Amino acid sequence: MGKKSKVIEREEVVIRFSGDSGDGMQLTGTLFSDAAAFYGNDLSTFPDYPAEIRAPQGTVGGVSGFQVHLGHSEINTPGDYADVLVAMNPAAIKANARWTKPGGTIIFDKDNFTEKNIEKAGYVKDPVIEEKLDSFNIIAAPISSMVREALKDLGLDPKSVLRTKNMFALGIVYWMFDRKLKYTEQYFEKKFSKKPEIAEANKIALRSGYYYAETIEALSPVIKISPAPIAKGRYRNICGNAATAWGLIAAAEKAGLKLFIGSYPITPATGILEELAARKDLGVKSFQAEDEIAGICAALGASFAGHLAVTSTSGPGLALKSEAIGLAVMTELPIVIIDVQRGGPSTGLPTKTEQTDLMQAIFGRNGESPVIVIAASTPSNCFHFAFEAAKIAVEHMTPVLLLTDSYLANGSEPWKIPSMKDLPEIRPPYADKNDLPFMPYKRDKEKLSRKWAIPGTPDLEHRIGGLEKTVKGTVSYVPENHELMVSLRAEKVERVSNEIPELTLSGSESGDLLIVGWGGSYGYLVTAVRELQTEGHKVSLVNFNYINPLPKNVAEIFAGFRKIVVCELNMGQFANFLRMKLQEFKYEQINKVQGLPFTVKEIKEKCIKILEGE
């Protein structure tokens, strides 16, 4: 490849690809991320797309973005602000200019900056002037006309030609960051093995972009981000939804159970159902039900019949499933309910991220109806927590609610591939001949869980259901029995705290401020805390994955700090839960409800204010 005038090393860089939802920005971002991962960078990605599949072309509402943050050191977030913005049309500038670092680079397709498109984006004149972008490194490339020229000999129709615009843009970025084209070219060959002319067109567009950048010296000096010092092993990229689905299959295999998912498509959880529907080769039974309620009820039926049962949804779907979750609590059947949180209430912001379902997850049912609540905190650890959710559900005979969110579900990061032999065993508490005469609600002395008697097994015939029962499974309205059963179900859930890991602290055991987070905000919080620590502040972080029951050592950790601040993407749901559970502490809050993740910058600023006593 062409020689570089000058190359400098950088620790990290954030790139944002943006364009019309039909411009192929998600693919462009993914290809860049994959190439970076292969090269050995640590990275984190975040796709940000509109709810409409094809919002009106050229409008701000239709802008689809994909942000990738890659580095030479540990990367925990997709980054706050972009160093480089690729904008395929004026609307992409409108939507993203404010997320670009001052002095950063903006690459756009000059050919697409027609009067009509400028107007559609809501500008009156030239966006560069209107947005005062003169301090940026502007690369106004005639991308459309250059791909037309580069591909003129291939005999493709004009539409197919223009579809390669995104690869031209990607070529520019590859040159700017000293990336090899090989991996992406191989992808085209594989993807379009039956359409070699399309593979060729994409390759030519990619190379043309690369050479164009070289010719104009798009960025001088060229930036190099060396591989990150990552633990040895075999790696792959994985997004949260795939990791969740895989964690469940792994749990089923470990438990010797068949996996059944009953679900109804809902953004942003659909990827889990899709991933599992594709896994017939591993015996997964996927049932796309007629609605959310049927999804969980079919899963409960499968659980009764002896399968590892799962249902996946998002906030509105969780609301619909609440009565059936109560039935799972009452019948004490294992089931994993996954809520990929999105902006609410109601339909809210379907494609945006929030942590606003926490209270619904913990309390959102009629009656005294405790369930286990777990939250994953990175795209790849969705695997671990889905596995854990299944393990707890089966071994304790209880519903487990796993919370992820849109940011985790769609975000991806490199993941050290685990080996099945290293995962813990899962032992379903089957009833057998030793349990005769079988009593459905007879409990294990330690865990208080009941036994699982699978239909088809002789002599274990029994009846369960939503009505209150005695230990023998007889329907009972006796006041004392009801109170006893309510307490036993609560205590069963509480005793799971004997088995979950203790909360771990990042930083010193004492200090001025303890930053508390839960679930998917982890990446932003850990980055902010790291920077605050480097700047000399006495701050530490705890990020909760186990929410109900809480780990046993919470009070002990909290006691070491002068102030505690709970950071979450809601109005203070976890803070209020802690106020209820651990009343001896005072909690400050940092909240954000914009459908967006935190930025490291805003967390740091607010923490410093709290430290300064404002």
Added chain:
Amino acid sequence: MPETEVNQTSPKDYKSDQEVRWCPGCGDHAVLNSVQKALSELGIMKEKFAFISGIGCSSRFPYYMNTYGFHGIHGRASAIASGVKIANPDLSVWQITGDGDALAIGGNHFIHVVRRNIDVNIILFNNEIYGLTKGQYSPTSEKGIITKTSPYGTIEEPFSVGELVIGAKGRFFARTLDSNVSLSTQIYIEAAKHKGTSVIEVLQNCVIFNDGIHDTVAGREVRDDRTLVLKHGEPMIFGKNRDKGLILDGLKLKVVNLGENGINEKKLLVHNALESNPGIQYMLANMRFPEYPLALGVIRSVPGPTYENDVELQIDAVRKTSSIKCMDDLLNSGSAWEVS
């Protein structure tokens, strides 16, 4: 050993230790007896039966059966039963439901289990009233009925169960009377043998809130003249003196008297439950007194592929061709790289 040799059961083997708590005189008691009788004649091992119900008087049924049982939540029995059957196609799965449970709150699940043709035997107790909530109209209540929630009469059209089942692409529909134990037993056996969703509408009497609602056609004095018991392959004859029959008159069914106007048995329609075109069966299912006799027996029974079997076939087929045989294979599939 053949199943029948080891499975000499009697109806009492299916009685659980629970006291039956339906009102004295409720039609449900007879349904319970018929089902227990049918099960004892099926030659299926007792542990293979699973009874799934929703909410309502009839939905207490599983508690009275000494089989695996799951008393669910209102309207969702079809979905729970679907999950049970798909998870374990070896089980004989029965759904107990009522006109409110299946057709109002559970209407969506009901049409979809039928559409998918999952092998669940659905016994729908139709008493045209809400019993457990003490007397409100249901989706099968006759238009105009006065109930606690319709003090001036209802203003909505009722569902016809058979019409709904056929409309939802149902392949098995039968109708019986709660009190007719021998016909009911026979129908339950046929439903159990049918592969795919079977819907059996039981005209059941609620002795408290809608007593005698089916008596116009089902009363002992009149029922021979006002009902037609359909049998596959036999001419459609009814009446105490077996002197009435059905013919097709243009595009409509017509009741005729044998021996009048040259009508003899050979001119009558012969019931074909196996016919996949539901035209005649649809008309039979919708016959109402006084223009027609009410049809009883197996009205439609058309074999077809079942959902749960196709699930297994698809899994087998994909397993044969996929290179991913276990979780480790999946984890290591696709693009990966080594960090050394």
